[in-house]
Amino acid sequence: GNSVTQMEGPVTLSEEAFLTINCTYTATGYPSLFWYVQYPGEGLQLLLKATKADDKGSNKGFEATYRKETTSFHLEKGSVQVSDSAVYFCALSARNTGGFKTIFGAGTRLFVKA
Amino acid sequence: SAVISQKPSRDICQRGTSLTIQCQVDSQVTMMFWYRQQPGQSLTLIATANQGSEATYESGFVIDKFPISRPNLTFSTLTVSNMSPEDSSIYLCSVDVTGITEAFFGQGTRLTVV
Numbered sequence: 747g748n749s750v751t752q753m754e755g756p757v758t759l760s761e762e763a764f765l766t767i768n769c770t771y772t773a774t775g776y777p778s779l780f781w782y783v784q785y786p787g788e789g790l791q792l793l794l795k796a797t798k799a800d801d802k803g804s805n806k807g808f809e810a811t812y813r814k815e816t817t818s819f820h821l822e823k824g825s826v827q828v829s830d831s832a833v834y835f836c837a838l839s840a841r842n843t844g845g846f847k848t849i850f851g852a853g854t855r856l857f858v859k860a
Numbered sequence: 861s862a863v864i865s866q867k868p869s870r871d872i873c874q875r876g877t878s879l880t881i882q883c884q885v886d887s888q889v890t891m892m893f894w895y896r897q898q899p900g901q902s903l904t905l906i907a908t909a910n911q912g913s914e915a916t917y918e919s920g921f922v923i924d925k926f927p928i929s930r931p932n933l934t935f936s937t938l939t940v941s942n943m944s945p946e947d948s949s950i951y952l953c954s955v956d957v958t959g960i961t962e963a964f965f966g967q968g969t970r971l972t973v974v
Contacts, residue, residue, distance in 0.1 A: 778962070789967035790903070790952065835902060839963055841956075847893065848954065848963045850903045 748773040752836040752851035759826055760859050767821040767854045769810075769836035777840040779803075779812050779819040780848070785832045793821075793834070831858045862887055862955050866966035873943055873973050880939045881969045883953030888933035891956040893963070894926070898949045906951075909936045943973045 753768040771779065781793040781803070794803030799814035808823045819836060836851040863886040873879050883892065894906040906926055907915040915928040929937045940947050953966040 780962070790965045792962065795962060847905060847908070848903075849905075852902045 748777065748838060748840060748849050750836050750838055750849055750851035752834075753854050754852070755833075755854040756857055757854060758857045758859065761828055762825045763858075765821070765823040765826045765830075765856070767834055767836075767856070769819045769821065769851060771817050771819065771836075771838050773817075773838055773840055775840055777838040779810070780837040780839065781808070781810055781819070781821050782835040782837055782850075783832045784835065784853075790835070826856070826858045828858045828860050831856055862889060862957050862964040864953055864955060864964055864966035866953050866969050868969055869967065870970040871972070873971065875944050875973055877943055878939055878941045879943065879971060880937050881951055881953075883936045883938070883966055885934045885955050887957070889955040889957055890933070892930060892936045893954040893956070894928065894936075894938045895952040895954060895965075896949045897952065897968070903952065906938070940971065943971075945973045947971065948973045 749772045751770050778797045780795045782790050783793045784790050793808055794805040796803040796812035799812055802811045810819050810821045812819055833853045833855045835853045837848050839848045865884045867882045892909045895903045896906055897903045905918050906921045907917040907928055909915045909928050909930040911930050911933050925941055927939045950968040950970050952968045954963045956963055
C-alpha cells in the first residue's frame with residue numbers, strides 16, 4: 747500500500763540556518779505530494795503541494811520538488827526563522843475508488859532558536 | 861476549495877461517556893474523512909464517509925466505537941463512544957473536492973478524556 751517516511755525529529759536549528767526535512771514515499775500510480783504544517787496549538791495547514799513529477803511546490807520561502815526517480819519530496823528553506831517552529835508533515839494523496847485519501851508521515855518537529 | 865467547520869473545537873469528557881463531533885462543509889462533497897491525531901503522533905485515517913451508505917473503516921477502527929453519520933452532502937458526525945483516556949486526541953474532518961488534487965481539513969476537535 748501507499749506510505750510516507752520522513753526524517754525523525756526533533757530538528758533544532760539556529761535562526762537563518764538552512765533547513766532540509768527528508769521525505770520519501772511508496773505509492774502505486776501517480777500520487778500528489780504535500781507538506782502540511784502544524785503550529786503549536788493550531789490546526790493543520792497546507793504548506794505546499796506538487797501534483798506531478800518534477801513539479802516544485804513553494805510557499806513562505808519553503809520549497810519541495812516532486813522527484814519520481816528517487817520517490818522523494820524533501821522540504822527545504824534557505825533561512826529559517828523562529829516563527830517556523832512547528833511540526834511538519836509530509837503526505838501523499840491518491841485518488842481511487844475510496845476517494846482522495848491522504849496518508850501522512852510521522853511528522854518532524856522543528857525548533858528554531860533565536 | 862472548501863471551508864470546513866468542526867464543533868466542538870475542544871472538550872473535556874468523563875470516561876465512559878460519548879461525544880459527537882460535527883463537521884459542516886460549505887459546499888457539497890462526495891467523500892468525507894475522519895482522522896485521529898494522538899498526542900505527539902501523526903494523523904491516522906479512521907474512516908471514509910459517503911452520503912447514503914455505511915462508512916468504511918480502516919484497520920483498527922470499528923463502527924461500535926466510532927459510529928459515523930453522513931445524512932447529506934455537506935455534513936457528517938463522528939461519535940467517540942464509551943471513552944477512555946486513550947481516546948484523548950485531536951479528531952479532524954477532511955473532504956475531497958472533485959477536480960481538486962488536495963484534501964481540505966477542519967481545524968480539529970481536541971478531546972481530553974479524564
